[in-house]
Amino acid sequence: MSPAPLLLKLRNARFSMTKAESLIVDKIIEDPSYFVHASARECSTVIGVSDASVIRFCQKYCGLSFQDFKETLHRELIESSQVERRSISPDIYIEDKLDVMIDKVESIINYSVRDTKALLNIDVLQLAITALEAASRLFFIGLGGSGLSAIEAGYKFNRIGFDANSFNEKHTMYYKVQYSKPDDLVVVISHSGETEDLIKATKTAQQNGSTILAITQNPQSSIGKLAQIVLQNSSEGELYQGDSIGTRISQMYLLDVLYTEALKHCFDQVKSSKINIRSKIN
Numbered sequence: 001m002s003p004a005p006l007l008l009k010l011r012n013a014r015f016s017m018t019k020a021e022s023l024i025v026d027k028i029i030e031d032p033s034y035f036v037h038a039s040a041r042e043c044s045t046v047i048g049v050s051d052a053s054v055i056r057f058c059q060k061y062c063g064l065s066f067q068d069f070k071e072t073l074h075r076e077l078i079e080s081s082q083v084e085r086r087s088i089s090p091d092i093y094i095e096d097k098l099d100v101m102i103d104k105v106e107s108i109i110n111y112s113v114r115d116t117k118a119l120l121n122i123d124v125l126q127l128a129i130t131a132l133e134a135a136s137r138l139f140f141i142g143l144g145g146s147g148l149s150a151i152e153a154g155y156k157f158n159r160i161g162f163d164a165n166s167f168n169e170k171h172t173m174y175y176k177v178q179y180s181k182p183d184d185l186v187v188v189i190s191h192s193g194e195t196e197d198l199i200k201a202t203k204t205a206q207q208n209g210s211t212i213l214a215i216t217q218n219p220q221s222s223i224g225k226l227a228q229i230v231l232q233n234s235s236e237g238e239l240y241q242g243d244s245i246g247t248r249i250s251q252m253y254l255l256d257v258l259y260t261e262a263l264k265h266c267f268d269q270v271k272s273s274k275i276n277i278r279s280k281i282n
Contacts, residue, residue: 006062006073007032008115012234013061015192016220020049024057028073036074040066105245112246113253115234120257128229129261131211135185139210140166141173141201142189149189149215149251156259160266170197177201182209189255190214191233191247193221202226215254217247 010025017025027047028035035043044051058069096104132138138157142150147168154166167173174197180186186205190198193216202223206212214227217234224230233250 005118006069006076008118008234010061012119012217012232013220015218020053021057021061023047023049024054032073032077036070036077108246109249112234112250116232116250116253119232119234120254124229124231125257128213128231128258131185131213131229132258132262133265134183135211136163136181136183137185138162138164139177139180139184139186139205140164140189141177141186141198142168143170143173143195143197144168145248146189146191146195146251149248149255150187152252153187153189153255153259156255157262160259160263162262170201173197173201174204177205178208180205180208180210184208184210185213186210187213187215188223188227189251190216190221190223191251192216193218193223195223199223199226215251 007029011029014022014025024043024047027043034046038046040051040054044054047054055066058064058066062069062072064072138154140150140153140157142148150166150168152166154164157164165176167176177186184205186202188198188202193214199222202212202214203226206226211229212227213229213231214223215231215233216224217232218224219230219232231254233247233254
């Protein structure tokens with residue numbers, strides 16, 4: 001079944017939690033029904049933390065008392081189970097038959113997009129779109145799988161008339177970002193938000209006065225804290241064998257939302273330019 005919004009919020013905040021808080025959230029995600037029916041003492045005993053830690057956890061991450069937290073979680077679990085039933089495990093195994101594997105890959109993609117959409121804040125998204133359209137140049141940077149998202153984003157924005165640069169190799173990235181300016185927008189794509197080379201590049205862009213837009217699963221990460229604007233992507237990396245699929249799909253979903261809105265605002269100009277280009281090529 002679909003995860004309750006409360007579980008989704010906690011799962012995506014896990015990166016910034018202390019060791020004790022991580023133990024608590026792992027137990028909640030593993031067995032939310034147990035947490036709903038257990039007392040604070042029972043929960044703390046099973047998890048191996050103090051009663052006060054459990055109570056502080058509910059207040060810190062949800063702004064709720066322990067009892068209100070349980071009631072909210074219980075209500076959301078009931079609502080989510082009525083909306084959708086999840087019939088297969090998202091884990092992909094070597095022994096899976098082809099048709100089963102196809103369904104699981106589809107599940108990873110669908111749930112990554114759905115969960116990322118649930119985390120979207122329209123006001124923050126509008127800030128990102130405004131910054132993107134106001135920028136003289138766009139820099140999309142990322143490494144590893146996130147670097148592929150950066151390259152694809154740069155290619156797409158170039159096609160609709162933006163001066164877009166994209167880098168997924170650290171030496172070229174350092175060199176180019178060093179010359180970023182205050183009227184540039186630097187889009188940093190990092191699932192963890194803690195990639196050392198990207199943190200260095202982000203700090204350089206920040207020192208140059210550029211606007212920083214971060215796309216990350218962890219808004220409280222080093223990169224998230226350096227950015228003026230943060231869009232949060234979601235992916236159940238620790239649960240899925242196909243982590244890279246879900247992560248990249250969720251990143252590209254956010255980038256495509258930005259791209260599509262930008263295209264809406266310059267559609268007539270882009271349409272005219274493409275007709276002109278085709279006439280010259282033919």
